[in-house]
Amino acid sequence: MNDSSVDERGYRLRAAALLRSAANDLKRDDEAAAADLGITAAEFASYAGGGAEIPAEVLRRAAAVWPVNESDLMPWRDDCPDGAVVHRLTDAIASARVLRRGGIAYYEYRDTAMSRVASFRPEWIRMLSVVDDDDPAHPGVRWNRGHLLYQFTYFVGPVNYYVREPEGDRVLRMNTGDSVWGVPFSPHTFTCREEGADAHILALTYGAELVGDAQRELAALGSGTAASFVRRPEEPASAAILRDFLDGCALPADRFAGLAGIPEDRVADLLTGDVPPTAEELARMAKALRVSPRDLLPVVSDMAGSIRHCRAGEARQWSYPSPGPAAYRIRELAGSSLHPHTRALEILPVTGSADVALRTYQHQYVYNVGAAPADLRWSFDGRSFEDRLEPGDSAYFKPFASVAFAAASSAGCRLLSLRIGGRVTPESRTALGSMAPGGLPRFLRETGRWY
Ligand SMILES: [Fe+2]
Known part of the structure; x- marks a missing residue:
């Protein structure tokens, strides 16, 4: 990875803005923030103004005495100020390493283009294990345990793709131009079907909305709470969404039925998930809850397994x-x-x-x-x-x-x-568009006190 392109000045200014934002949110002026952090007001002003790099000890102290995390005070590094990173085949070859599984050389990995501002972790991978059948139990097939990142895979050559489902192991005979998209944590593996053939994949893994703050928040909230957040695509999602909104505004179902102008027994049916709402009911419910109809719509899954x-x-x-x-x-x-x-x-x-x-x-x-x-x-x-x-x-x-x-x-x-997509979700985009005029530059880099 290339460190020389990392924008140090931009990093310092973004770090300064995060420190200023944290102090602002906690209603600390320079003197009060400095007293909390054990530094002088002049030092605080310099750190929060981007004049000097914030010492690690100050970040540690802030995370100790304020209800913030170190990561809240640490900005991202921008390694592609020109909007792009180009990665050469020669650099990919220089990054080549063979990883072993179960005692045999299994894959040759090569890095391809990555950036600190995107969650892509894409690898070129050559299959080194050659099989002579399509049996998932073949001794040349060595499984992984599945991984956090989503994976889009593009196949080149005679590659067998294996995926472990609750119902059993599946194998797909893939060839050049075939592709697969898969969800996190399903075990999978790849082999070559033909001795001497060029059999490789582009394994384009990425975290999208799962990594970063969502993962940190759920890990800190605890496993029981994380389990409560789970929404399975195959479950009657419209009922679960409606239940969340009723809980969220502590609104009894009968009172909600009255507000929406929908009979109580019909609302009871909608809350069981046995029946979907009609378009008219959806509009009435959204109006009663003061939300957009889209907020009540479930995600439709087209997945076959994982x-x-x-x-x-x-x-x-x-x-x-x-x-x-x-x-x-x-x-x-x-x-x-x-x-x-x-x-x-x-x-x-x-x-x-x-x-x-x-x-x-x-x-x-x-x-x-x-x-x-x-x-x-x-x-x-x-x-x-x-x-x-x-x-x-x-x-x-x-x-x-x-x-x-x-x-x-x-x-x-x-x-x-x-x-x-990255961490800027459709909800984030709506929030950006709903700010008061002049908000965006301050959202990106707050430079002074707001109060
Ligand atoms: Fe993978």
Whole structure:
């Protein structure tokens, strides 16, 4: 990983803003905050103004005497101020290491593009264990225990994919262009079906909304509380959501029925989950609870067990843009309704077409899975950049970077793109848009007292 690109000054200013915000939230002026922290008011002003780096001892003291955590006072490092990180195949090869399982060399891992501002942990992985059948109990199949991160997998060559479900072990015979999306903690493994074949995967793991604050909050709240937060997609979710809202405003069901203008026995049925609400009932309930109808809607799961897979030949595809001359062929790879802000695509630039920039609200990872180079042009924060992705090169792009891909030769090129949401959820976006005018710059960097 590259440390030299980390923006030290920006980090110090963001740390200063977090310290100022914490003092503001606790209604401490410089003198009061300094007294709590055992420093002078001038020192506090310097730390909270970004003039000097905050000593670790001051952060420890703040976390000891204030109801904050050290992590609340520590900002992120921005390692891609130009909106992108490009990672070369040579660096991937230099990171290669073979990991063993059960005494045999099992996988060769190589790092690909990553950034501190996104939860991608993508690896290129070669299968070193070769099997001669599709039996999950084959001695060459060595399982993992499952892991926290979500995993989108893109297959190259004759790869067997195994997944452990409560009903038993499944095996899928995968080939180039096939893909799988899977939920956390389901055990899985991969082998090669053909001696001497190039069999590898792009294992694009990422944490999205699960890692960071949500994980820390639940770990601190305790396992019983965490279990109470669980909402299973297969359960009658609309009833569970309604029950949460009634509990949240300490509203008895009969009084709620009156407020919503829905008969009491019908509300009782809705709370059992045996029947879904009609559209009209949904609108009435939302109005009675003073929420949006979407707040009462359940997530619909399209999962078959813990994965969704997509065969290369079955992928939906389209041209972009349309109508007009196409700049890209887009092929949609595996994904799930459980994760609407994750999209896996193959992007095939049309040879000779004009540059058309693609722009998305998601964090984007790109790997050149083809045999020919792709030219990149991107703009971010009012500046423009160019680079080239050779086969095996990869890149990360920040949300809302405008990126145009072009085939660098008549051979055409093929790019794998995985787009994911970060910690800025739809609820966060609504909150940003609901602030009083001038709020956003202060949200990002509060520089003074607000009171
Ligand atoms: Fe995995």
